[in-house]
Amino acid sequence: MTDDHRGRSTRLDAAVRDRGIDAPADSALADASGPDSGPRVARVPEQHVHDTFSVEGIDTKRREGLLEAVLRDRDGVSAASATARNGTVGVHHDPSVSRDDIRETLTACGLVVDPADRAFEARRASQFASARVAVAVLFGLMVATPYIAVLYPTRIEWLFYDPMTVSYLQSLLDSRMATHFFVNLGALSGIAFLVACAPRIRRALGALAEGRLTTDALFVGGVAGLFAYSTAAAFTGFDGTVHYDLVAYAVAGATLWAHFGAADPAAEDHGAAESAGSAPDAEVAEGELADGDPVAMTDGGR
Known part of the structure; x- marks a missing residue:
């Protein structure tokens, strides 16, 4: 029996052989993860407890199935995923x-288990990181849309619309309506900055408190300065250009880069684990479950 990913026998394969466990068929794995299969369930005794582990080394569907089989083979284990x-x-x-x-x-079984048992902390960190990406992108779009529709045509007249339309848009910006317009843009870009860049802001403040000037401090200072400049230009007699759009673009770009392009040293102490599903003993049809039996979803909600 060999691992289907690397083509060689592993400690997990050896554990399956030693216990005399039948390896799950590839077709069964495919059926279990199919779009119409629904979650698998298993009977779990009421007194049983649930533990979640953050591990490294599960890199194929086949290894998922093998590990679940090994765990379910243990005495006292009612379900595993x-x-x-x-x-x-x-x-x-x-x-x-x-x-x-x-x-x-x-x-x-040859897996590397997080010694600090930080599976839930890692899941939480990953969820917050995903939420920050969503805030940065959505709020960035909400700031960019009015700029594209109203402000950019008045700044680059030769590129957008006809002169009459540009004149009308400029009249709107010169009216009292502009105050509400910029309040919305300032609130959106400010919230995006505080929420999406919160870990970066904390690191910057910590470094400055220690007397160190880091790239995080430079980024946070630059964005905060640009936001302050734009606020002064929008709501005071200072004659300047409002650049809430650049604030939103910087926040979105930095957040996406930290999430997809480079490791963020704040949350990535834990890794990127999201959530562990509850675990199974065997797939059971819904009608076969007794009314009072607790039910565990066995495939992490796939």
Whole structure:
């Protein structure tokens, strides 16, 4: 029996052989993760507890199935689920089976288990990182749209619309309506900056408190200065150009780069685990479950 990803035998394969466990068929794995298959469920005794582990080494669907089979083969384990995309393993087990016992089983299968048991912290950090990306992108679009529709045509007249339309847009900006217009833009760009760049702001303030000038401090100072300049230009007699659009673009660009292009040193102490599903003993049809039996979703909600 060989690993289907690297073409060689692994400690997980050896554990399956030693226990005499039948490896799950590839077709069964495909059916279990199909779009119309729905979540798998298993009976879990009421007294059983659930533990989640953050692990490294589950890199194929086949290894998910093998690991689940090994865990379910343990005495006292009623359900187990391994999720490669999250790097997490969930186990329902009797209280007599300790968390250390489960960790030893995972380690014996050749997996690297987070020694600090930070699966939930890692999931939370990943969820917050995704939320920051959503805020940066959505709020950035909400700021960019009025700029494209109203402000850019008045600044680059030869590129947009006819002179009469540009004159009308400029009259709107010269009226009292502009105050409400800029209040909305300032609020959107400011909230995006504070929410999406919160880890970067904390790192910048910490570095400055220690007397260090870092790239985070330069970025935060530059964006804050640009926001202050734009606010002065929008709401005082200072004759300047309002650049809330540049604030939004900088926030969105930095957030997307930190999330997809470079590791963010703030949350990435934990890794990028999201959520561990509850775990299974066997797939059971809904009608076969007793009314009072607790039910575990066994495939991480796939």
